[in-house]
Amino acid sequence: MKIALLLGLLSTWAFAAVAAENIDFSAMSESEKNKTGLYKLSEREVQALQNWLNNKQETIAQESKEKNAGFEQKQITERDTIVAQVAKRYKDPLGNTFYKLTNGQVWKQVSAGRITISGDTPTVSIEPQMMGSWMMKGEGNRGVKVKRIR
Secondary structure (H helix, E strand, O other): OOOHHHHHHHHHHHHHHHOOOOOHHHHHHHHHHHHOHHHOHHHHEEEEEEEEHHHHHHHHHHHHHHHHHOOOOOOOOOOEEEEEEEEEEEEEOOOEEEEOOOOOOOEEOOOOOOOEEOOOOOOOEEEHHHHHHHEEEOOOEEEEEEEEEE
16 A cells, blocks of 8 residues: 555656655645545655655656756747848858858858948848848848858
8 A cells, every 4th residue: 555655656746846856745735645645654654755755856857867968958049130240251162151250250151142242341130030040131132041150
């Protein structure tokens, strides 16, 4: 009977308890204690159960952390349009076009096409697009897809 109670309590709290610090049975109402059968246990047994569940919770959290190592969830940030001046435009030996901006960012052109930028310090706008991509536009309405390198 006590084993069934332990398994019931474990299944009830193990998944919800991963986010919690420690399990505290004193927060349970009398009806919850009756439903779970917790009222049948002595204080020593309740404390032993609470300690076991807390240790199990720490083990589950550690295993989850180790399993997901390297796959931390990316932070969702607001993506705003960037307006900056082009300090330098250059191509690498493979023909890829790069734009170094006066704010220190470096962007690589990833789609075919050309944008019109002229003058000593041409201004471009880089606008967020669907699926995490970016569109760089110069003078006029033409744009090319770019990827931030630095």
